[in-house]
Amino acid sequence: MEQNKIPQATAKRLPLYYRYLNNLSNQGKNRVSSRELSEALKVDSATIRRDFSYFGALGRKGYGYNVEYLLGFFRKTLDQDELTEVALIGVGNLGTAFLHYNFLKNNNTKIVMAFDADSSKVGTDIGGVPVHHIDQLEEKMEGVSVAILTVPVSEAQAMTNRLADFGISGILNFTPSRITVPSDIRVHHIDLAIELQSLVYFLKHYPLKA
Numbered sequence: 312m313e314q315n316k317i318p319q320a321t322a323k324r325l326p327l328y329y330r331y332l333n334n335l336s337n338q339g340k341n342r343v344s345s346r347e348l349s350e351a352l353k354v355d356s357a358t359i360r361r362d363f364s365y366f367g368a369l370g371r372k373g374y375g376y377n378v379e380y381l382l383g384f385f386r387k388t389l390d391q392d393e394l395t396e397v398a399l400i401g402v403g404n405l406g407t408a409f410l411h412y413n414f415l416k417n418n419n420t421k422i423v424m425a426f427d428a429d430s431s432k433v434g435t436d437i438g439g440v441p442v443h444h445i446d447q448l449e450e451k452m453e454g455v456s457v458a459i460l461t462v463p464v465s466e467a468q469a470m471t472n473r474l475a476d477f478g479i480s481g482i483l484n485f486t487p488s489r490i491t492v493p494s495d496i497r498v499h500h501i502d503l504a505i506e507l508q509s510l511v512y513f514l515k516h517y518p519l520k521a
């Protein structure tokens with residue numbers, strides 16, 4: 312099935328499904344029920360059944376879903392057979408933590424290079440990733456189409472413009488700035504302050520019952 316026929320909300324959950332099913336497969340499990348998935352992933356089972364039906368996986372009553380079939384689909388859809396190289400811009404507190412994190416454990420994305428304006432960081436190697444000077448961005452980034460943005464908020468838009476001029480396809484933006492990009496560039500914002508505020512709001516206004 313073509314990926315563009317899957318609703319965006321479903322597509323967003325695919326990496327979550329993939330990671331969990333991969334763990335099951337590594338444990339030697341070959342089937343899983345939507346209830347089991349629902350409890351582990353905190354997604355209600357009706358949503359899971361609907362999501363899976365978009366790519367032709369129909370769970371059988373009393374059997375559930377075949378783990379390898381699902382994994383095969385996710386691998387293809389999420390391009391898990393292909394390694395996506397990623398660049399990180401801004402090797403400060405947050406950026407350094409990401410460089411130490413092994414993203415490859417769960418999927419096929421890898422931070423292959425990092426950039427910073429601080430010359431004391433340039434030429435170092437953090438978590439196996441070389442740090443280059445930001446002046447070398449265009450020269451070094453050839454072939455890399457995804458960037459993680461962890462620069463100070465004051466630098467975010469200028470850096471985004473530079474990445475756009477370079478021809479970036481996607482930006483994972485950790486700065487609180489709502490950066491503006493041309494319509495052919497995809498930006499995902501991860502704003503920890505907003506997420507935290509929203510959690511506190513939900514706790515207050517929609518308390519969960521035991």
Ligand SMILES: NC(=O)c1ccc[n+]([C@@H]2O[C@H](COP(=O)([O-])OP(=O)(O)OC[C@H]3O[C@@H](n4cnc5c(N)ncnc54)[C@H](O)[C@@H]3O)[C@@H](O)[C@H]2O)c1
Nearest residue numbers: 401402403404405406427428429445461462463464486503
């Ligand atoms: N640290 C956190 O927990 C946290 C949480 C949520 C969001 N953020 C956001 O993430 C971003 C980074 O936060 P941080 O705490 O790592 O900041 P930081 O000041 O520790 O790191 C920023 C890094 O960017 C580099 N830099 C500055 N200008 C640059 C440029 N023009 N080109 C390339 N590199 C440049 C600096 O030298 C520094 O190494 C900020 O926008 C911050 O608001 C941080």
